[in-house]
Amino acid sequence: MRSVKRGLRSFIRHPLANLVVVLLLFVCLTLSLSMLAVKLAADGQVEEVKSSVGNYAELRVSSAYKMQLFSEQREQDPAKRQAEARKMSEEELLEERTNTLVPEEITDDFSLLPEIISFDKVLEAHVSLQDITGTELETMFSMRERAPGASATSSSGTFAFEGNTNGASASDFMLGNKVLVEGSFYTYQDYLDANPVVLVEKTLAEENGLSVGDTVTATVTGAEGRNSEMELTIKGIYETVEAEEGNAQDPQAFNPAGNKFFAPLSVVQELNGTAGYVELGYFYLDSADSSAAVQEAFQELVVEGLEGGDKYELATDYSDFESISDPLQKVSKTSTIGLAGALGACALIIILAMAIIVGGRTRELGVLKAIGATDRQVLIQYATEILCLCLVAIVLAAGASALISQRMGNWLLQGNAGNAAFVEQAESPGGTGAPPMMGIGAERLYKQGGRFSPGNRNQQSVELDVIYRGSMLVYGILILLGISLLGMTVPVIWIIRLRPARVLAME
DSSP states (O other), X not given: OHHHHHHHHHHHHOHHHHHHHHHHHHHHHHHHHHHHHHHHHHHHHHHHHXXXXXXXXXXXXXXXXXXHHHHHHHHSOHHHHHHHHHHOOHHHHHHXXXXXXXXXXXXXXXXXXXXXXXXXXXXXXXXXXXXXOOOOOOOHHHHHHSOTTOOTTTTTTEEXXXXXXXXXXXHHHHTTSEEEEEEOXXXXXXXXXXXOEEEEEHHHHHHTTOOTTOEEEEEOTTOOGGGGEEEEEEEEEEEESSSOGGGTTOTTSOOOTXXXXXXXXXXXXXXXXXXXXXXEEEEEESXXXXXXHHHHHHIIIIIITTTOTTSEXXXXXXXXXXXXXXXXXXXXXXXXXXXXXXXXXXXHHHHHHHHHHHHHTHHHHHHHHHTTOOHHHHHHHHHHHHHHHHHHHHHHHHXXXXXXXXXXXXXXXXXXXXXXXXXXXXXOTTSOSSOSBTTBXXXXXXXXXXXXXXXXXXXXXXXXXXXXXXXXXXXXXXXXXXXXHHHHHHHHHHHHHOOHHHHHHTO
């Protein structure tokens, strides 16, 4: 206890020398803590990005294969193609309708990968409905092409249907573009049982006098006789919140409010005559880090296992994750280098400072040891003095770094963000990054209608949010102890080698 008191008195007796050391340590520790706060913030935000971007994949027929089919069909004579179509058997017709679709069993098998935590399947089709008038607006081009006196809705018997395993997880509802205002969503059980239910847009329902519980008659593609029609019961009515904001300014675009129906996937498959096929399967991975493993599994299971060649592709949003996280990762690396440099400067300062302090007080050390002070007591005295120096410096540095860390982070981010990166602002209802089970989905990032749609993103520049977390206190204490122990190396070496008789003989 006496050694501690002597250390405190010694710290107070040399204010000028201690002030210089404290100021030097203050500058270096402020930089160290600021860099540490920036690094923790950057690493934390990269992990947050991983939970919502880079963990999405779509299994679908490749664009190259579709272009190949298109080129082959365009080279054929139209009359010859129609004649061949009339001669096709039912199996050949089914193959013709499904050559740009994915067998449902492929998506189901692929979903069993351990990296996939949730998936859904989507099919879009055009279905004919009897006695239903569409409400979409004509394009200027179609108005010019329409014969004089013809009704604008004379050919409006075909409507777009989108099917998936659960109505609530359809992209338009998850992104908030459409909201259910009456009735309820179809469920995963409706998909399993192929219940003929449908969701209708509010405008179309009002124009046609439809309400929840009413039925509409749909024509089944390729079916004949009694099986050529299906009665669909209206289970819910939804309202379009944003009518394709990106297309609202395009005079050539259709107004989409009204002519889109949502139904269980199995129902849309039957209406389209493509049972067992989907347009795409979409998957949520446990992390963006699993993207490479999933791509490799796709090559083994689908491309090589099914000899699909270039027919199927697995599209991911990992490139979006890279563009968003790259500036943050660069900031993390830069701040790590800065942290190491600042801590190195702290170590050098404390070692030089203690060498000067102990070297200038050799006589005091000799007297203490001559009157019976042990090495341990002298070391405790100097340890107390060093601890006071470092404690004052780190307390001041903690306050200063809390003020400048955000500015430091903004400066580093601005210097490292060579390419503009953007963050999708879509939020899932529960704030989670992925659905808990198939059919109950989170946001389908960068997507609309089952396809990547970069032009429709709600974009925002990446920002680094430096939060002074509680863990900074722990790191500050560790830095304090580390510097203090390092500063003790000089007194330890000096005191052990010091001989009191020699010091006193020099006086």
